[in-house]
Amino acid sequence: MDLVLIQLLNGIQYGLLIFLAASGLTLVFGIMGVINLSHGSFYMLGAYCALTLTQFTGDIFFSLALGVPLAFLFGVIIEWLFIRHLYDRDHLQQVLLTFALILIFNEVQKILWGSYPHSVPVPGYLQGGVKISELLSYPYYRIAVAAFCVALALAMMFVIQKTRVGRIIRAGESNREMVEALGIDSRLLFRFVFAAGVALAATAGIVASPLESVYPGIGEPVLIISFVVVVIGGIGSIKGAFLGALLIGIADALGKVYFPAFSSSVVYALMAAVLIARPGGLFGRAA
Amino acid sequence: MLARPRPLVIVVLLALAAYAIALPFFGGAFALKFATRVMITGIFVISLDLLIGVTGLVSFGHALYFGLGAYSLYFISPTSAPANAFLAIPFAMLLAGTVALVVGSVAVLTRGFYFIMVTLAFGQMGFSLFFDTKIAGGTDGAYINVRPVFSLGSWQLLNFQNRAAFLYFCLAALVLSYLFLLWLVRTPFGRVLQGIHHNEARMSALGFNTYAYKLASYVIAGALAGFAGMLFAAIDGYVAPELLGWRESGLAIMMVVLGGAGTLYGPLLGAIVYSLVEETLKSASELSAFFSLFTNAANAKWLGGIFANSWSIPLGLFLIAGVLAAPKGIAGFIEKFAGQPKRSKPPEIKPEVEQREQAKAMQLEVENLVRAFGGLIAVNGVSVKFSSNKVHGIIGPNGAGKTTFINVLSGALRPTGGNIRLENEEIGGQRPHNVARRGLGRSYQRTNVILPFTARENCALAAQARFPSPLRFSNSWHRREEDEAVERALAAAGIAPERADIRASNLSHGEQRQLEIAMLIASGAKLLLLDEPLAGMGPEETGRVTALLRELSADHTIVLIEHDMDAIFAAADTLTVLVEGRLLAHGTPEEIRMNGAVREAYLGEWGQEAKP
Numbered sequence: 001m002d003l004v005l006i007q008l009l010n011g012i013q014y015g016l017l018i019f020l021a022a023s024g025l026t027l028v029f030g031i032m033g034v035i036n037l038s039h040g041s042f043y044m045l046g047a048y049c050a051l052t053l054t055q056f057t058g059d060i061f062f063s064l065a066l067g068v069p070l071a072f073l074f075g076v077i078i079e080w081l082f083i084r085h086l087y088d089r090d091h092l093q094q095v096l097l098t099f100a101l102i103l104i105f106n107e108v109q110k111i112l113w114g115s116y117p118h119s120v121p122v123p124g125y126l127q128g129g130v131k132i133s134e135l136l137s138y139p140y141y142r143i144a145v146a147a148f149c150v151a152l153a154l155a156m157m158f159v160i161q162k163t164r165v166g167r168i169i170r171a172g173e174s175n176r177e178m179v180e181a182l183g184i185d186s187r188l189l190f191r192f193v194f195a196a197g198v199a200l201a202a203t204a205g206i207v208a209s210p211l212e213s214v215y216p217g218i219g220e221p222v223l224i225i226s227f228v229v230v231v232i233g234g235i236g237s238i239k240g241a242f243l244g245a246l247l248i249g250i251a252d253a254l255g256k257v258y259f260p261a262f263s264s265s266v267v268y269a270l271m272a273a274v275l276i277a278r279p280g281g282l283f284g285r286a287a
Numbered sequence: 288m289l290a291r292p293r294p295l296v297i298v299v300l301l302a303l304a305a306y307a308i309a310l311p312f313f314g315g316a317f318a319l320k321f322a323t324r325v326m327i328t329g330i331f332v333i334s335l336d337l338l339i340g341v342t343g344l345v346s347f348g349h350a351l352y353f354g355l356g357a358y359s360l361y362f363i364s365p366t367s368a369p370a371n372a373f374l375a376i377p378f379a380m381l382l383a384g385t386v387a388l389v390v391g392s393v394a395v396l397t398r399g400f401y402f403i404m405v406t407l408a409f410g411q412m413g414f415s416l417f418f419d420t421k422i423a424g425g426t427d428g429a430y431i432n433v434r435p436v437f438s439l440g441s442w443q444l445l446n447f448q449n450r451a452a453f454l455y456f457c458l459a460a461l462v463l464s465y466l467f468l469l470w471l472v473r474t475p476f477g478r479v480l481q482g483i484h485h486n487e488a489r490m491s492a493l494g495f496n497t498y499a500y501k502l503a504s505y506v507i508a509g510a511l512a513g514f515a516g517m518l519f520a521a522i523d524g525y526v527a528p529e530l531l532g533w534r535e536s537g538l539a540i541m542m543v544v545l546g547g548a549g550t551l552y553g554p555l556l557g558a559i560v561y562s563l564v565e566e567t568l569k570s571a572s573e574l575s576a577f578f579s580l581f582t583n584a585a586n587a588k589w590l591g592g593i594f595a596n597s598w599s600i601p602l603g604l605f606l607i608a609g610v611l612a613a614p615k616g617i618a619g620f621i622e623k624f625a626g627q628p629k630r631s632k633p634p635e636i637k638p639e640v641e642q643r644e645q646a647k648a649m650q651l652e653v654e655n656l657v658r659a660f661g662g663l664i665a666v667n668g669v670s671v672k673f674s675s676n677k678v679h680g681i682i683g684p685n686g687a688g689k690t691t692f693i694n695v696l697s698g699a700l701r702p703t704g705g706n707i708r709l710e711n712e713e714i715g716g717q718r719p720h721n722v723a724r725r726g727l728g729r730s731y732q733r734t735n736v737i738l739p740f741t742a743r744e745n746c747a748l749a750a751q752a753r754f755p756s757p758l759r760f761s762n763s764w765h766r767r768e769e770d771e772a773v774e775r776a777l778a779a780a781g782i783a784p785e786r787a788d789i790r791a792s793n794l795s796h797g798e799q800r801q802l803e804i805a806m807l808i809a810s811g812a813k814l815l816l817l818d819e820p821l822a823g824m825g826p827e828e829t830g831r832v833t834a835l836l837r838e839l840s841a842d843h844t845i846v847l848i849e850h851d852m853d854a855i856f857a858a859a860d861t862l863t864v865l866v867e868g869r870l871l872a873h874g875t876p877e878e879i880r881m882n883g884a885v886r887e888a889y890l891g892e893w894g895q896e897a898k899p
Contacts, residue, residue: 037537089614091400093544096540099606100607104603107603108600230404231404261420268411272409279397279401
């Protein structure tokens with residue numbers, strides 16, 4: 001029973017982390033209409049960035065404070081160099097260009113950090129955990145990550161519901177042409193949204209880095225699972241991404257307990273079930 | 288429609304084939320293996336082009352079938368004896384095809400971005416099935432100890448161990464696969480696939496079950512990819528989960544786009560160019576040779592070593608440059624040199640257009656029809672009868688629910704309540720293609736023809752909807768009937784014979800709208816639902832089309848939405864006025880003109896405009 005409880009907690013915490021990555025992906029597609037396969041690479045770069053920065057700053061949270069603006073800046077540069085050429089192109093070319101970016105980022109990672117796994121330390125004041133029973137405890141750091149993700153999710157919802165940028169984003173979710181018709185400089189909006197997406201993926205990579213080792217290709221499973229989340233939640237919907245991510249996190253965790261041999265297939269089965277019932281996702285427009 | 292390959296393309300392909308045939312006489316073992324691998328990749332990518340370029344399904348999980356084909360050879364091979372290729376090939380295709388049927392039945396429900404992500408996810412599911420479990424060596428992959436042979440009893444026909452024989456076999460397989468796909472896309476089946484690519488809603492409204500067509504194309508592509516995968520496993524005798532992974536799927540898409548999607552031969556060239564570039568970038572010695580053009584030997588060797596180590600970066604940049612500079616791929620360049628395509632000659636059939644007899648069309652009855660979107664009720668309890676062989680107009684201010692009304696009638700939207708009876712048979716809530724098959728055809732507010740097809744091809748597609756089985760691979764069945772229907776429809780809709788073989792994208796707006804009506808006639812529809820057929824037309828075109836509608840009512844029932852009041856009052860036998868989703872009035876144009884409620888709610892403004 002304790003094991004199920006721990007797995008459930010892990011599942012929720014994993015789901016919250018995936019939400020950070022998936023929300024970036026769903027925004028970039030919902031507003032800009034760009035399929036960004038290199039999204040996982042930004043998660044990976046976030047994790048490696050945390051590795052290097054933590055060696056200097058000594059604390060993962062300092063690294064976070066430094067890394068996120070860096071990631072945002074990096075997003076601006078990548079948008080300016082590559083992504084802005086894709087707005088009028090079809091899906092196929094977007095897939096191709098962002099796939100080529102993955103090849104490049106992976107190679108850059110190999111040159112800068114090598115191909116051995118590394119680990120990032122949990123800060124001293126978050127060592128240890130909450131005792132759940134005689135034998136089991138739940139680590140403080142995981143609780144901190146979950147709390148951080150919830151806070152960030154709430155902040156995002158606030159921005160989207162209450163601010164000017166949020167209104168534009170909401171308008172873009174429901175009707176992309178509308179945004180252009182409203183006389184908003186879409187170039188600037190797109191650059192901001194893409195950079196925000198990169199920053200979100202990198203944030204997820206940074207806070208996740210002490211949870212598991214940092215290794216080449218760490219972003220790829222995140223990319224795939226983010227896709228699954230976006231499909232389940234409905235493209236462009238932050239609410240859908242949040243719900244989808246939690247669903248996936250819990251399904252994955254329980255799958256590991258009850259169907260250990262096929263645990264990775266559980267989330268795909270869930271996705272198939274949602275698609276059969278609602279081809280446009282839970283909160284999506286009908287496809 | 289995908290034209291037959293131009294002479295220049297045939298020359299290029301024949302030269303490549305000749306090179307492959309000659310290769311075993313001068314090439315080393317490495318060159319043979321490399322060429323064989325490229326040919327197998329070629330089969331894989333042209334199967335993907337059937338999905339991406341022909342049907343318009345961007346599959347990001349196609350390596351699933353390639354990998355399953357590869358694993359199937361491992362499963363069927365005895366530990367220390369060769370597998371019989373006569374069994375291994377059908378087994379690979381059957382396994383891949385079956386999985387494609389299961390995955391496709393879910394994936395094909397989705398479109399666009401969703402389809403890309405769903406196929407990607409299913410591909411990853413296959414990958415993790417082999418990666419996480421102990422099946423066939425799990426993460427480490429597994430070895431196939433003995434290469435397959437073709438054998439009949441004890442008689443051995445061909446041994447894959449022999450590199451040259453294997454190369455020739457793969458060449459033959461590639462040529463046959465290419466010819467097969469080339470034939471397939473030009474059959475009635477393939478024509479519909481191309482129609483779906485460019486305009487799925489239209490194909491569905493014509494009566495084609497697009498789901499079944501897309502699924503069939505997905506399964507065919509999957510089985511062919513499985514065949515390629517089985518051959519691939521025979522090259523090195525090694526299979527690993529990575530074969531099913533998203534990287535392989537992504538690389539295949541790269542080759543398709545690099546070569547030019549939708550041309551079939553393009554992706555083949557893409558596979559060749561990609562493989563050559565990758566091999567060159569990986570090889571330190573060739574890079575050193577390149578750098579020695581600029582610097583001394585020692586520096587060149589050093590640079591070559593560095594670049595060969597990080598070959599992904601230049602490869603990635605090469606691909607990005609390729610996408611941005613040449614969106615149509617290598618085939619785009621070749622087509623530019625090859626000049627204009629030759630169109631196939633129209634069939635020599637002279638239909639007797641003159642003797643058009645009166646034929647009873649269909650009547651449509653609507654009872655208490657309701658359609659709600661959440662709290663918004665767009666169609667609210669409308670009851671009306673459209674009698675046969677008449678022109679019925681639907682008018683009403685913007686937002687009155689006219690288009691929603693037509694969408695419910697044609698099956699594009701499900702009714703929330705009420706009945707729709709076509710010739711006394713209930714059709715409410717049926718899928719569009721089923722409604723269309725019962726004889727109800729529709730056109731759209733925006734012109735909705737298949738732009739890359741000629742007018743005649745568009746009509747042929749529509750005529751084919753009379754026998755819409757997804758398994759029609761032969762051109763000869765029903766050929767004559769359909770050709771006649773096409774000629775009759777073109778003539779009836781007033782499309783001049785010299786305009787019939789021009790691509791629809793090059794026709795004038797008025798001609799495109801006429802073509803749309805021609806397609807409905809060719810499809811054999813007896814009741815036509817037209818959504819603003821006169822929109823955007825000049826006075827002369829309007830006159831021509833209204834006259835056409837009057838003529839058509841001899842053997843069709845016509846229901847049209849129109850904003851051009853003068854035209855519709857002149858052309859219609861009855862008028863139906865919708866306001867805020869409700870039926871306000873129904874009657875002859877004269878009755879409607881006199882109706883006080885109509886004048887007040889709607890026509891008042893028109894009356895003032897028309898008669899100041």
